[in-house]
Amino acid sequence: MIEFDLVGAKVLLPEGEPVPARLSVSGGRIVTAPVGRPVDLSGCLILPGIVDLHGDGFERHVAPRRGAMTDPEEGIVTAASELAVNGITTGVLAQFYSWEGGLRGPEFAARVFGAIAAARPRVVPDLIPQLRFEIAMLDDYGTLPAKLAAWEIPYVVFNDHLAHDRLAAGRKPPRLTGQALKAGCNPEVYFQRMLALEARMPEVSAALDGLCATLAGQGVRMGSHDDRTQRGREEWRGRGVRIAEFPETLVAAEAARAGGDAVVMGAPNVMRGGSHNGNVSARDLVTAGLCDALASDYHYPSLCRAALSLAREIGMAAAWRLVSSGPAELLGLTDRGRLTPGRRADILVLEQATGRIVAVFAAGRVAHLNGDLAGRFLMA
Known part of the structure; x- marks a missing residue:
């Protein structure tokens, strides 16, 4: 100092x-x-x-190519330097814990969270781990709370990347073969894994009720990912999941605001002028007063650029709040x-x-x- x-x-x-x-x-x-x-x-x-509430841009440093990075800690240290260059003094590193396997699988997640813990004393920006949990992984519900405590993870986001319509019809989702090979899995085995998970989806809602109650008792902050409907957001709120990350529709964002939940949108969406897959525009939500914080998502430079761009419309104080005090408050970080x-x-x-x-x-x-x-x- x-x-x-x-x-x-x-x-x-x-x-x-x-x-x-x-x-x-x-x-x-x-x-x-x-x-x-x-x-x-x-x-x-x-x-x-800048306080970055959700970013996975560190992935290219931890695993740039298969076998190129054998020590994830060095990748985290390099990622911290990228955070700093882009003005990010507190970075939430979002790591998947998913049935998808490979770089998104539980085993790799354990390595990444260990690397973050080891790297934190070596770097200047404050690093906070976030776990992105796939809700279809029912067999992991019982052990997850203890793992979060051991990894010192204060923030969990719930994801669901199963293609339910196609799986319910017994059809293969698009790009299944590429995803399977990327995870190092036989495509047919991968498909059967997805079908098995889909078959147990009726059990998920009740299991989530219990898991969220346990995590709330541990003081873990919880968010939902890619909300689309009013009902879906209300269900998450009923479980104590009060952060809506990247809602895909105006209806979902309005439902979050009506219920007093926080809305987080992606800074790349702001810079692009809209979502890359046709979802609601982050810029529109900001100007409508329906966004509490911006996150880097997958591109760290976008945070500063998005705030400066928005400052021309809503003023510097309001724009910069989206990347500083706004996300800090959502994380309970009252010291920054x-x-x-x-x-x-x-x-x-x-x-x-x-x-x-x-x-x-x-x-x-x-x-x-x-x-x-x-x-x-x-x-x-």
Whole structure:
């Protein structure tokens, strides 16, 4: 940790739009009094560090190609560097726990969560593991709570990637062969696995009721993925699942808002102007006041870019809240997300003329520092 007074820049304070102000850091926290080491950041904008609520972009570092990465911990360390360069000071790493196997299977998930735990002391951004659980895995319901506790996972999202209509008719889903081979499984064996899971789907609802009650008792935050209907969102709410990740329809998003649930949308969706598969537009939900937080999903650079793009429509304060205090509050992280005395010194410095991220600090530690700006800190 280093101590400094950031001067000459505009600062996004909780009260509103960016204003000229001094921001002082000591002991990894934002402090009121100057510390006596001024760093001139003229021409820059100082923003709260980004809190990424859900991202799986780390996958390409952990397993870029079959056999290319034998130590997932080194992949996590590399991913942390990518987080920092993109202004992310707190990153939720979303890992599948799925019947699909391969890089989404339980065995690989165990390796990834072990790697995250081992890497955390080595990196500057704060890393938080998230488990994406496939609800058809009934045989795993009994052991899941203990695994979450052992892996120190505070956040679970429920997924369902079975093609129910086709499986109920005994038909193979599209792209089954490619998915099976990617997971290292014979396609026919893979198909039979899916049929067996589909046959037990009538048991899932009651099993979920019990599992969610157990996880709620452990203090685990829970989210649903890809909600489509009002009824579906209401069912999840009844189980205590209060975060709707990437709802696919306006109806589902409105149902979440009506019930007081949080809505998380993808920043790539904002930048694209719509979903890649025809779902509801994240930008439309934001401007309608139906989105509480943005997440990187699969592309870390999109978070900063999406917030800056939205700032032209809804103002910087409201736009940046979607990537800082908004997601921090959903995670229960009351020590970050705003640039106020006593909070963690999670800071992003933006060059106003170019919009480039030139410096990032997490808890007062240097996470990223651009060459030109580095000189200002060294000379101070």
